[in-house]
Amino acid sequence: MAVSIIIKTLNEEKRIAATIESALAALGDLQGEVVIADSGSSDRTVEIASGYPVVIAQIVAPARPSCGIGPQLGFQHSRHEYICLIDGDMLVDASFLDAAIRFLVENPAVAGVTGHVEEMQVSNLEYARRVQRNGPENRTGPIDRMNGGGLYRRSAIEQAGYLSDRNLHGHEEIDLGIRLRSRGWKLHRLDRRFVQHFGHTLNSYRLLTRRWKNKYLHGVGELLRASLGKPYFFQLLRELPELKLWSAVYLWWGLSIAILLFLPDKALALGLVLALFAGIVALMSLRKGGLGMGLYTVVAWFFHAAALPVGFLRRRRPPAAPIESRIIHEPARTAA
Numbered sequence: 289m290a291v292s293i294i295i296k297t298l299n300e301e302k303r304i305a306a307t308i309e310s311a312l313a314a315l316g317d318l319q320g321e322v323v324i325a326d327s328g329s330s331d332r333t334v335e336i337a338s339g340y341p342v343v344i345a346q347i348v349a350p351a352r353p354s355c356g357i358g359p360q361l362g363f364q365h366s367r368h369e370y371i372c373l374i375d376g377d378m379l380v381d382a383s384f385l386d387a388a389i390r391f392l393v394e395n396p397a398v399a400g401v402t403g404h405v406e407e408m409q410v411s412n413l414e415y416a417r418r419v420q421r422n423g424p425e426n427r428t429g430p431i432d433r434m435n436g437g438g439l440y441r442r443s444a445i446e447q448a449g450y451l452s453d454r455n456l457h458g459h460e461e462i463d464l465g466i467r468l469r470s471r472g473w474k475l476h477r478l479d480r481r482f483v484q485h486f487g488h489t490l491n492s493y494r495l496l497t498r499r500w501k502n503k504y505l506h507g508v509g510e511l512l513r514a515s516l517g518k519p520y521f522f523q524l525l526r527e528l529p530e531l532k533l534w535s536a537v538y539l540w541w542g543l544s545i546a547i548l549l550f551l552p553d554k555a556l557a558l559g560l561v562l563a564l565f566a567g568i569v570a571l572m573s574l575r576k577g578g579l580g581m582g583l584y585t586v587v588a589w590f591f592h593a594a595a596l597p598v599g600f601l602r603r604r605r606p607p608a609a610p611i612e613s614r615i616i617h618e619p620a621r622t623a624a
Contacts, residue, residue, distance in 0.1 A: 289389050290319040291439070293372040293380070294362030295342075297324055298353055300376030301332040303486055308340045310379040311372075318385060324376075325362030326616075327353035333376070334616055344617040351612040355504065356456035356463075361611045363451040371445060373437035378405075378483040387478060388439040399445075399473035402431075402438025403482030428479040432527060433465030438482060444473050453514055453607035457599070458507020463514060466527070470520040492584050496591055505592055508534075509599025514607065530592065537593040540568070 293311045297304060304324075311322045322342040326334055329346075337344055345365040351357060359373055370389060374380060381403070388401045404426070434440075445451050448467040452460040465475060490498065499505050508530055515521045525531060544561045551557035565586075573582025 289370065289393075290368035291315060291370040291372055291385060291389070292320060292362075292366035292368040293322045293374065294359060294366060295322065295324050295374055295376050296327070296358035296362065297329055297333050297337070297376035298327040298358070299329045299331045299333060301329075301336055303377045304333050304336050305340075307374070307376055307378055307380075308337060308342060310382075311374070312340070313382055314372075314380040314385050316382075316385075318389075320368060321366070323362045323366050324617075325358045325365070327358050327361075338617045341619040342617065343615065343619070345613050346616050348612050348614055351454075353502070354454065354457045355507065356452040356460040356607075357454045357611060359452040359460065360450055360454050360608075361613055363445065364611055364613070365615070366442075369442050371440045371442055371451070373440070373451075374483055375437065375485070377486045378437075379486075380483050381481045384480070384482050385439065387480065391476065391478065392439065392441060395474075395476070397472070397474050398476050399448075399468045400434050400438050400440040401476045401478060402434040402436065403478045403480045404428075405436035406481055406484045407487060408484050409487045428477045431465075431475050431477050432469065433461045434475055434477070435461050436483065436485065438477075444468055444471075447471055448473075450608035454609065454611060455514065455602070455604045455607060456507055456510050457503035458505065459511045460507075462524075462528075463511055466515070466520050466524055470518075470523075493587070496588060500591055500595065503599070505595035506599030506602060508592070509596040510602060510604075511599075512596075513600045513602070513604065533589065534593045534596055537589050540564070541593075 293315065295307055295311060300307070308322060315322070322340070324337045324342050324344040326344060326346040334344060334346065343365055345361055347353070347357060347361060362373070363371060370392070372385065384403055391401045392398055440451075448464065448471060451464065453463050456463060468475065508528065511524070515524045544564065547557045547560050548554070551560070569582050569586050572585045573579045576582050576585055
């Protein structure tokens with residue numbers, strides 16, 4: 289059994305050494321390789337990674353950074369029968385690969401297997417919310433997507449066409465999951481740790497604006513555009529809980545605008561709109577356990593809902609088109 293561990297990077301100098309060392313340790317006695325898929329780091333990420341026996345592939349123009357381009361870049365330069373996908377700020381659990389390979393061998397209908405992502409930076413409201421909620425990130429057993437990465441069969445990825453859509457700035461795991469499942473494959477989460485994740489320590493609101501600037505928030509719209517006309521399009525509509533939420537946000541905006549436009553008493557109209565906003569924040573604060581979390585949740589709704597149509601209208605390239613890249617570092621490879 290041979291594994292290609294793909295590490296997605298973009299300015300990860302703080303943690304890349306520890307990430308690479310954890311990946312090499314996780315390979316242990318297994319045959320394999322570590323592939324650094326770099327989306328154009330401007331810090332010391334590549335320099336640090338070059339000190340290890342890893343393949344380093346980096347995008348070149350006209351390719352531009354996106355959540356979807358990193359995994360596909362790594363896949364493009366990998367060669368083994370199993371593909372393990374992680375981020376450049378993660379530490380792989382030392383015993384995960386053995387357990388995951390054993391599970392795939394015993395379950396030939398399963399395309400990918402993952403485990404729990406242990407969030408190490410829970411002071412940020414975004415990551416604290418991930419830990420608390422009962423969502424896809426925490427469910428064990430059969431799942432519909434592998435958020436945070438995991439171990440995939442190369443044969444399943446090739447049947448699905450590509451590992452990740454190079455156009456997507458977010459939600460590439462959902463896209464891959466539904467493409468695999470539409471071809472009869474299954475995904476599974478083991479009740480064990482896969483990685484420790486050291487996410488952003490930015491203030492939650494700064495992280496939100498950063499995700500708008502780097503187009504991460506456009507991901508849902510881009511995902512809908514990518515699925516338009518595909519056999520699984522309506523299945524995707526049913527499985528995306530965000531769509532119901534964003535529809536409710538649009539109705540809220542529409543109601544607020546209607547009140548401001550058509551109520552003759554503008555002071556009363558403004559008061560009603562502000563009262564509606566305050567009421568929704570208060571409700572979410574009760575549900576989320578505090579005013580800070582409630583207010584952040586509502587503000588995040590605004591950002592995500594505004595980004596959806598922008599992402600849907602973005603220009604697309606063929607998702608499986610070869611990614612313009614160069615090999616920066618490559619140790620001597622043994623025969624595959």
